[in-house]
Amino acid sequence: MLRLSKKADYALLAMRHLAAQPDRGAVSTRELAERYDIPAELLAKVLQRLVRAGLLESHQGIRGGYGLARTAGAISVADVIQAIDGPLTVTACSEDDHSCDQYAKCNIRDPLWHIKDRIVAALAATSVSDLAADLSTAAPGGAVPVPLMTARK
Amino acid sequence: MLRLSKKADYALLAMRHLAAQPDRGAVSTRELAERYDIPAELLAKVLQRLVRAGLLESHQGIRGGYGLARTAGAISVADVIQAIDGPLTVTACSEDDHSCDQYAKCNIRDPLWHIKDRIVAALAATSVSDLAADLSTAAPGGAVPVPLMTARK
DNA sequence: AGTAAAATGGACTAGTTCGGTCGGATATCC
DNA sequence: GGATATCCGACCGAACTAGTCCATTTTACT
Numbered sequence: 263m264l265r266l267s268k269k270a271d272y273a274l275l276a277m278r279h280l281a282a283q284p285d286r287g288a289v290s291t292r293e294l295a296e297r298y299d300i301p302a303e304l305l306a307k308v309l310q311r312l313v314r315a316g317l318l319e320s321h322q323g324i325r326g327g328y329g330l331a332r333t334a335g336a337i338s339v340a341d342v343i344q345a346i347d348g349p350l351t352v353t354a355c356s357e358d359d360h361s362c363d364q365y366a367k368c369n370i371r372d373p374l375w376h377i378k379d380r381i382v383a384a385l386a387a388t389s390v391s392d393l394a395a396d397l398s399t400a401a402p403g404g405a406v407p408v409p410l411m412t413a414r415k
Numbered sequence: 416m417l418r419l420s421k422k423a424d425y426a427l428l429a430m431r432h433l434a435a436q437p438d439r440g441a442v443s444t445r446e447l448a449e450r451y452d453i454p455a456e457l458l459a460k461v462l463q464r465l466v467r468a469g470l471l472e473s474h475q476g477i478r479g480g481y482g483l484a485r486t487a488g489a490i491s492v493a494d495v496i497q498a499i500d501g502p503l504t505v506t507a508c509s510e511d512d513h514s515c516d517q518y519a520k521c522n523i524r525d526p527l528w529h530i531k532d533r534i535v536a537a538l539a540a541t542s543v544s545d546l547a548a549d550l551s552t553a554a555p556g557g558a559v560p561v562p563l564m565t566a567r568k
Numbered sequence: 569a570g571t572a573a574a575a576t577g578g579a580c581t582a583g584t585t586c587g588g589t590c591g592g593a594t595a596t597c598c
Numbered sequence: 599g600g601a602t603a604t605c606c607g608a609c610c611g612a613a614c615t616a617g618t619c620c621a622t623t624t625t626a627c628t
């Protein structure tokens with residue numbers, strides 16, 4: 263599986279929309295919900311979480327709505343997913359959380375964590391502006407080697 | 416999240432165990448279950464799926480059990496996960512399955528599929544023998560002798 | 569031949585998570 | 599002050615997951 267949640271899908275959809283419409287002022291939840299056939303209340307929560315994570319800026323009131331908090335190139339897909347679904351972990355346990363019945367006898371932690379790092383790297387290497395560019399074959403960021411960044415909180 | 420299921424965890428644990436104990440004949444469900452504190456009936460199902468996927472060979476009867484169907488190096492982590500959790504997809508839709516409310520209006524499919532390919536590549540590049548080698552920094556494919564019980568740092 | 573140990577397979581249950589909804593509060597502009 | 603928007607918590611039903619139970623079949627050993 264490894265499927266990402268629908269909320270994360272909605273978040274990415276919205277982020278891409280905002281990235282593709284720069285200088286358009288605030289876009290409301292309702293507009294986005296209608297545009298993509300997403301239940302408005304649900305999308306609202308998703309957008310709120312993105313605001314709390316610092317990825318979006320909100321503007322209340324009658325002409326309110328949302329806009330990107332940074333440039334689209336400075337927001338990665340990993341940022342968006344983590345804002346919605348929390349820190350992305352492949353295994354039940356992590357460096358700080360050992361809550362797993364098999365922890366003591368587990369022998370596959372390290373290689374699995376290594377795989378996780380590679381997955382995070384793939385998500386971190388793709389920015390929201392890459393989504394907006396919509397070139398399926400495009401290497402994110404051109405010929406930039408993938409930084410093997412270990413996300414630790 | 417992107418967390419893999421507990422069944423997949425159990426499967427990888429068992430596969431690694433079998434890879435680290437070559438030429439030991441069949442290993443029974445009960446032995447594996449006790450070794451790793453896994454409910455036996457559940458593990459049994461997991462192992463059965465691995466057999467059906469062609470990753471394990473089973474041997475019924477009083478001295479029966481399971482053994483790798485191929486060499487550990489020829490079985491990837493992706494193989495194991497797919498055998499348990501089905502084809503691994505990041506998005507609800509895929510090339511052949513368009514069942515997703517947003518399909519028509521979706522604009523992030525291609526970049527997301529590209530990310531999926533990279534994730535699959537990361538999983539496919541790590542073999543069960545790499546798990547057994549247990550060197551977190553090891554490049555997949557390295558010729559490393561198999562330690563029986565690796566003391567962890 | 570009989571029995572014990574093993575895999576096989578289906579049905580079932582409890583718990584959790586996820587997608588979605590509802591209601592109300594607060595801020596802003598006209 | 600009213601319309602339009604974000605904000606926030608509580609709630610619900612459906613789906614999925616982990617785990618259980620039980621009955622059958624296969625095999626080895628005595």
